[in-house]
Amino acid sequence: MQNAIMDLPQLGMDPGRTYRLGIMGGTFDPIHNGHLVAAEQAYDDLDLDIVVFMPAGSPAFKQGKRIASGEDRYAMTLLATSDNPHFVASRFEIDREGITYTADTLRMLKDYYPPNVELYFITGADAIAEVVRWYDSASIAENATLVGATRPGYNLDKASAAIDSSGIDFHVIYLEVPALAISSSYLRDRVAKGQSLRYLTPDSVTGYLHKHQLYGAKAGKYGR
Ligand code: NAP
Numbered sequence: 001m002q003n004a005i006m007d008l009p010q011l012g013m014d015p016g017r018t019y020r021l022g023i024m025g026g027t028f029d030p031i032h033n034g035h036l037v038a039a040e041q042a043y044d045d046l047d048l049d050i051v052v053f054m055p056a057g058s059p060a061f062k063q064g065k066r067i068a069s070g071e072d073r074y075a076m077t078l079l080a081t082s083d084n085p086h087f088v089a090s091r092f093e094i095d096r097e098g099i100t101y102t103a104d105t106l107r108m109l110k111d112y113y114p115p116n117v118e119l120y121f122i123t124g125a126d127a128i129a130e131v132v133r134w135y136d137s138a139s140i141a142e143n144a145t146l147v148g149a150t151r152p153g154y155n156l157d158k159a160s161a162a163i164d165s166s167g168i169d170f171h172v173i174y175l176e177v178p179a180l181a182i183s184s185s186y187l188r189d190r191v192a193k194g195q196s197l198r199y200l201t202p203d204s205v206t207g208y209l210h211k212h213q214l215y216g217a218k219a220g221k222y223g224r
Contacts, residue, residue: 070094129159
C-alpha cells in the first residue's frame with residue numbers, strides 16, 4: 001500500500017483554498033477513449049484540480065468473472081493517461097488485498113488528504129444506479145460527490161428512483177458524454193474478431209493488449 005500512496009497527487013497545501021480531486025473508478029478492461037473523454041469533461045465541467053484513474057483490483061460485482069489482471073489493466077491505464085498533465089494513474093486499488101470496495105477507498109483518501117480536499121467519484125451512470133447496494137454506501141455519500149457519466153439519451157429514472165428512495169443523502173451529478181457510445185465490451189469483441197481499435201483507444205493501449213495477447217488478440221492485420 002505504501003507504493004500506492006506514493007502515486008497519489010499532492011493536494012491541499014494551501015489551506016486558504018478548496019481542492020477538487022476527481023477519482024475515476026472503473027474496471028478499465030480495457031480503458032478506452034470514452035473513459036478518457038468522460039474524465040476530461042468532468043475535469044472541465046466540475047473544475048477539478050486533477051483526475052486520478054483508479055482501476056479496481058477485484059471489482060465487487062465481478063467476482064467469478066474473467067477479467068484481465070490488475071497489472072495489465074493498470075499498465076493500459078497508465079499508457080492511456082500518460083500524455084495528459086492533469087490525469088494520473090494509481091495503483092491504490094490494485095495493490096489492495098481482497099474485494100475492492102469504493103467505501104474503503106474513499107475513507108482512506110479522506111484520511112490521507114487534508115479537509116480542504118473534496119472528493120468526486122466518477123464512474124458510469126449504470127454503476128451509480130447500483131450504489132445503494134454497495135458496501136457501506138452511507139459512508140460513500142458522506143465522503144464524496146458521485147459523478148455518473150452517461151451516454152446521450154440514457155434514461156436516468158432508474159438511478160434517480162433508487163437513490164431517492166434510499167434514505168441516504170447522496171450528492172450525484174450526471175454528465176452526458178457522447179463518446180460513451182464506446183464500451184470496453186465492444187473493444188474486447190473487436191479484438192477477438194481481429195478488428196481495428198484505432199480511434200477507440202490510444203494506440204499505446206492497442207499495442208499493449210496485442211503484445212500481451214489479451215482478449216483473444218492474435219497476430220495479424222492489427223496485431224504484431
Ligand atoms: P460496470 O458495472 O462494469 O460498468 C457499468 C457501466 O459503466 C458500463 O457501461 C461501463 O462501461 C461504465 N463505466 C464503468 N466505469 C466507468 C467510468 N469510470 N467512466 C465512464 N463509464 C464507466 O462497473 P465497474 O467497472 O464494475 O465499477 C465501476 C466503479 O464502481 C469501480 O470503481 C468499482 O470499484 C465501483 N463499484 C464499487 C462497488 C462496491 O463498492 N461495492 C460495487 C460496484 C462497483 P465500460 O465497460 O466501457 O467501462
